[in-house]
Amino acid sequence: MQRSEITIDLGALRQNVRTLLTVLAGSELWAVVKANAYGHGAVDVARAALESGATALCIATVAEAVTLRRDLGEARMVVMGPSDEDGVAAAREARLELVVAREDVPDGVPVHLKLDTGMGRWGLSELVRPPSNVVGLMSHLASADCDSVFTERQIELFRSATADHAHLTRHLANSAGALRFPSARFDAARCGIALYGLSPFGEHPAADGLAPVLSWRSELAAVKRLEPGESTGYGRRFVADRPTWIGIVPVGYGDGFRRDLTGTRVRVGDDLRRVIGTVSMDAFAVELAGELPVGAPVILVGDGVLLESHALVAGTITYELATGIDSNATRAGRTVLDA
Ligand SMILES: *Cc1c(COP(=O)(O)O)cnc(C)c1O
Numbered sequence: 001m002q003r004s005e006i007t008i009d010l011g012a013l014r015q016n017v018r019t020l021l022t023v024l025a026g027s028e029l030w031a032v033v034k035a036n037a038y039g040h041g042a043v044d045v046a047r048a049a050l051e052s053g054a055t056a057l058c059i060a061t062v063a064e065a066v067t068l069r070r071d072l073g074e075a076r077m078v079v080m081g082p083s084d085e086d087g088v089a090a091a092r093e094a095r096l097e098l099v100v101a102r103e104d105v106p107d108g109v110p111v112h113l114k115l116d117t118g119m120g121r122w123g124l125s126e127l128v129r130p131p132s133n134v135v136g137l138m139s140h141l142a143s144a145d146c147d148s149v150f151t152e153r154q155i156e157l158f159r160s161a162t163a164d165h166a167h168l169t170r171h172l173a174n175s176a177g178a179l180r181f182p183s184a185r186f187d188a189a190r191c192g193i194a195l196y197g198l199s200p201f202g203e204h205p206a207a208d209g210l211a212p213v214l215s216w217r218s219e220l221a222a223v224k225r226l227e228p229g230e231s232t233g234y235g236r237r238f239v240a241d242r243p244t245w246i247g248i249v250p251v252g253y254g255d256g257f258r259r260d261l262t263g264t265r266v267r268v269g270d271d272l273r274r275v276i277g278t279v280s281m282d283a284f285a286v287e288l289a290g291e292l293p294v295g296a297p298v299i300l301v302g303d304g305v306l307l308e309s310h311a312l313v314a315g316t317i318t319y320e321l322a323t324g325i326d327s328n329a330t331r332a333g334r335t336v337l338d339a
Helices: 010-024 034-038 042-051 062-072 085-093 148-165 175-180 307-314 318-325
Strands: 005-009 028-032 056-059 077-079 097-100 111-114 134-138 169-171 188-191 214-219 222-226 244-249 265-268 271-276 284-287 297-301 333-337
Touching (some): 010 028, 010 175, 010 188, 010 333, 034 042, 034 318, 056 062, 062 077, 097 134, 169 188, 214 318
Parallel strands (some): 005 333, 028 056, 028 188, 056 077, 097 111, 134 169
Antiparallel strands (some): 005 214, 222 244, 244 284, 265 271, 271 284
């Protein structure tokens, strides 16, 4: 095997799509597949999501959409980030829909006007009469994972600002909004993180009926016993205070196993074992209960090892960890399961 293997379980993805469709109770599900589907592989994910009931794809850039168009035929694609003049021309050519947050709406391309209801990035503060190529109205929730008062205020602002244009497709919710705020669902919800079976709340995904799609495994490439006073890794951040068996796993921050994951736990055999010392570019060390053979399997993600737990240790969110792993990396093997 390669130094490590990433498995993308499209069966789990389809199950998450069905879970979200049930939650959405009639609103459309638009699959957010930007950043290579949060590292999961955009083409496979997009195809499976569409087959399972998602009705459009959302990406961040025209370039991402143009690439996907080659593999995905006539799927509906909405580019959520801003586009320059070249982007607009490319969007016409590739039959994309654009999100526009300016008064001067480009023509010859279907447009979703973006209102700023509190995200404070892009968006119009007020809706003037939309030109005829405007097909949708949208806004984006800033804190649906953690602040219900602010979220309710955004939902209400969006509702009142768009009330006179209910014939257009109105979409506001991300995953957290779709899962927790029925009033945020409108005509469609743009869901990313939940599709991948990751909790937008940093909780156990099963709490929302979600199943993780990505798993990542490697093996012990070396096993050794440190004597008291001996150390492993750069900076000697782990020094054994008693005889200690350690395993070296051939995965590091160059593969997306970040440097701030020291202290997190991975599965070695039946046990969750601690990552010790400094994670280097191509390897990290794990503390073992005793001697194990070289080649013993190590589960970095999956089989009860949650990306949410790693995110907590690294002080970040699963979004950042998943996009950093990127399953199209040349450094790992990639298997796609589609049960
Ligand atoms: C990324 C993104 C989403 C998806 O958010 P999740 O929290 O991953 O569901 C929705 N809308 C916009 C505008 C986005 O940029």
